[in-house]
Amino acid sequence: MTLSVLYALAGVGLFVLALHGLIVHAHLLRKVLALNIMGSGVFLIMVALARRATEAPDPVPHAMVITGIVVAVSATALALVLLLRLKEVTGRTELDEDQTPS
């Protein structure tokens, strides 16, 4: 097993672990963090797989990762603002199980 495959597998591990966290944790901050870790997992896979055989690393995935990080930062910012507003209005940091607006 080469080093890049190991990194890629670690990325897959992060993705799955974070997906589990996203589902089981009720606290919204944990959910936002889980999504961030999922994103990091994807980026790790992307960069790891960019290194093919003996050639120089492929620059295109790196460009994609940078774009992805920009997207992740904006998404996290929006999520945090929403979380703060939700805390302000409801006093809670979890979503209700009951989804129907009353």
Next chain:
Amino acid sequence: MSNELNTMPWIVWVILIPLIGAMLCFMWPRRGKLLGMITTLITGFTAFMLYLQLLDHGVIRYALGGWGAPLGIDLYADGLSVLMLLMTALVGLGVSLYGVGYFKQDGENPAGFWPLWLLMWAGLNGLFLAGDVFNLYVTLELLGLSAVALVALAGSKEALSAAMRYLLVSLLGSLCYLLGVVLLYHAYGTVDIQLLGALVNSNPATYGALGLMVTAMMLKSALFPLHFWLPPAHASAPAPISALLSALVVKASFYLLLRLWFDVFPAVTTVDIGLVLGTLGAAAILWGSIQALRQTRLKLLVAYSTVAQLGYLFLPFALLSPIAWQGGVYLMLSHALAKAAMFMAAGNILKYGGHDRIADLDRVAQRLPITMTAFCLAGVSLMGLPPSGGFIAKWLLLEAALTHNQWVWAAVMIIGGLLAAGYVFKVVGYAFTKADSPHDARPVPLTMEWAALGLAAGAIILGLNAHYPLALLDIGKPFAGMSP
């Protein structure tokens, strides 16, 4: 058409104009209404010019900055993408007109609406014109984030919870999609849709990508049983935004699924996967319609109706014939117009009565005749009665099912139509009668009433002119890659 107009890169302008408009509206929030309206008109004009260009030249490919694929970013326009652009422009015009009236009253937050809506429009147009799967990811996120922000605009407890839930679902979907992109790039060394289509063959990475991407799009298009986030998000947003979400945003991810299905994965998609999607679609039709019938709140009823109508879009995956695909795309168009009109009508009723409890509707038909006409015309299209666009769509779908003796699908469609009639008439019935607790009517701006009526009329007119959209769909033959 003069030569300069004909050679302008409209494909770029149709993305840039709403983006510029969004910036301007953000910088001068007090001029938002004027700037937003101007941007709406210019964007509509550029979409129309792109349409004329497409008729002249056929499929358009544009290399941004002159770099070209595989290194640069390509924009790509064929009949399907231009049809989506025109649909967006039409609904967008209606929503902008409606927004001018809606955000006039106090208590609403107009500052956020215009920049976010125009940003979302830029995302939509970018998504419809993206030529590679990574660009699709970026535009998908642009669209998702602005849609979430729009839902949160109402600021109420319900709206914030719905927005949060929507954001989590949307990001989960996007990340799954992105992982699919990574696998495809790893396996084939390109993200260009057409190059991928030629290279894709059956290997584990491809199946992994297919599974991740299709699941992501099912989640984002709210296909049963992944629809749980849609009703609260669509019902708790302000009316013009509900119209946008139901009419356009869920269609964007469905469009993306079509692109993947026909252009990226035609070599590995099987009848079985199509059958699963079709079955879930059929379940969505029945479940969504029954839930809609059970609702006591008007906006939730309309939102569950969206879940049901989205189900029809997935039937062609199982019906496997070009006619079914035409029907599916036609349903997407007519539903966009009809559902936007219906949410606007619901918004008018909410504004007029201060509530949207269906049983307490007090003589709406007499006091808001234009709104009620819009609601009924939109309902006609949702039920699939002639001469509406919904009728043509369901006719094409039924024809596809019956010519191949697939009676089960036909039965589901007919039951879905009957249930739709049930929930539309439930509202109409209460609208004519006096409620137990009569109340005064609050005035509704005329632009809001006429915007709803205009879009509802559009859904009917779509049924009388089925030829043009279907002919446009033939340019670039997006459905050529399918098995007969």
